[in-house]
Amino acid sequence: MMALLNQVGLLVLTLVVFWASFWLYRRYNSRPTIHSLLHPLVTAPALIGCLLLLVDIDYSLYRHANSPFFFLLGTATVALAIPLHQQFHHIRSLAKPLLITLLFGASFAVISAVSIAWLLGASVETLISLSPKSVTTPIALGITEKIGGLPGLTAGVVVFTGVVGAICGPWIFRWLNITDDRIAGFVMGISAHGLGTARAFEISPRCGAFSSLGLGLTGTLTVFLLPWIVIACSN
Amino acid sequence: MLFGPGGIGPMANDSQVLNLLRGLIILLLYQGIGEAITRYSGMPIPGPVIGMILLFLTLNLSGSKILLKFKYRGFKHTGLEHTAHLLIRGLPLMFIPACVGIFFLPNTQADQRPAIVGVIVLSTLVTLTATALVMKWLLRSEAKHP
Numbered sequence: 537m538m539a540l541l542n543q544v545g546l547l548v549l550t551l552v553v554f555w556a557s558f559w560l561y562r563r564y565n566s567r568p569t570i571h572s573l574l575h576p577l578v579t580a581p582a583l584i585g586c587l588l589l590l591v592d593i594d595y596s597l598y599r600h601a602n603s604p605f606f607f608l609l610g611t612a613t614v615a616l617a618i619p620l621h622q623q624f625h626h627i628r629s630l631a632k633p634l635l636i637t638l639l640f641g642a643s644f645a646v647i648s649a650v651s652i653a654w655l656l657g658a659s660v661e662t663l664i665s666l667s668p669k670s671v672t673t674p675i676a677l678g679i680t681e682k683i684g685g686l687p688g689l690t691a692g693v694v695v696f697t698g699v700v701g702a703i704c705g706p707w708i709f710r711w712l713n714i715t716d717d718r719i720a721g722f723v724m725g726i727s728a729h730g731l732g733t734a735r736a737f738e739i740s741p742r743c744g745a746f747s748s749l750g751l752g753l754t755g756t757l758t759v760f761l762l763p764w765i766v767i768a769c770s771n
Numbered sequence: 772m773l774f775g776p777g778g779i780g781p782m783a784n785d786s787q788v789l790n791l792l793r794g795l796i797i798l799l800l801y802q803g804i805g806e807a808i809t810r811y812s813g814m815p816i817p818g819p820v821i822g823m824i825l826l827f828l829t830l831n832l833s834g835s836k837i838l839l840k841f842k843y844r845g846f847k848h849t850g851l852e853h854t855a856h857l858l859i860r861g862l863p864l865m866f867i868p869a870c871v872g873i874f875f876l877p878n879t880q881a882d883q884r885p886a887i888v889g890v891i892v893l894s895t896l897v898t899l900t901a902t903a904l905v906m907k908w909l910l911r912s913e914a915k916h917p
Binding site for chain 2: 581588602610611621630633636645653658659669670675679682686699704708720724730733734735737744
């Protein structure tokens with residue numbers, strides 16, 4: 537009985553905190569900088585994380601209670617095919633610039649992370665765990681296991697990258713005077729995977745569709761290229 | 772949009788519910804097919820991503836007539852469009868349990884953690900900026916030389 541109560545309680549905790557953080561987010565929508573920082577993807581996990589640490593509840597327990605969300609995340613991923621299909625005429629006409637941007641962005645994400653970490657003196661294991669950072673979590677975990685990284689570290693690194701990208705992306709686009717939602721979407725999909733895509737759909741359906749494309753393509757490209765590069769570098 | 776005409780409001784009737792359910796069935800079917808392919812082929816690509824690619828291919832190759840055009844009379848959106856829209860709007864909520872995991876990382880490489888946080892913030896900002904500039908430049912030159 538107690539276990540059941542815990543399960544339902546932890547699920548409701550996610551919903552209640554999300555509701556509260558969404559309310560806060562909507563309230564401050566007139567001030568862009570504060571608005572981004574109050575995004576539910578920042579406030580809700582921070583609040584839940586602190587609560588769990590305070591009450592001393594294990595993350596595996598919380599994760600198990602919230603498994604419906606992990607399942608629905610898969611269903612929502614499949615659902616990305618619909619906006620992708622509806623916006624496909626925009627995408628097809630831009631095939632060449634999109635492909636070049638993809639190759640540049642996906643490799644730049646890996647190179648910048650690994651080289652900055654190397655300059656700071658990170659261990660080889662850490663460098664490997666950092667390399668798939670801009671790929672969607674399940675793909676990144678598959679890659680890191682294959683090339684000898686630490687899955688626990690990679691999972692954290694990937695999610696954190698997504699949060700940073702989803703929050704800072706719109707700032708950077710404003711700073712660079714980029715108003716084209718195709719650019720905003722595709723770049724957020726490449727560098728901030730699913731979290732960037734969730735944010736992109738708040739901007740416009742076209743932005744979201746370009747982001748879904750960037751997310752899928754970066755994941756696929758990195759799966760096939762990264763293991764070979766790591767093998768080449770370690771020889 | 773959700774509570775407008777053709778949307779699902781507090782007074783959703785049976786055919787609206789059926790419309791949503793049909794969309795959900797199609798999505799779950801593709802998710803299942805994707806999971807099965809990942810499991811039996813041993814590919815490192817997650818099942819839902821394969822499901823998304825397969826659904827996208829089905830919609831693009833003639834299937835959009837079967838899956839998207841088929842809807843109840845008087846509705847603006849098909850079941851599939853509607854369910855997909857609801858799920859995608861819910862994406863931030865579904866990411867939250869995974870994000871909470873940042874606070875509970877295993878204790879390996881604990882001494883390097885502040886450096887790792889710095890690396891990620893810096894490299895993500897640089898990547899966003901550089902990639903956005905490259906794409907902006909590419910699109911500008913496309914417009915000049917069509």
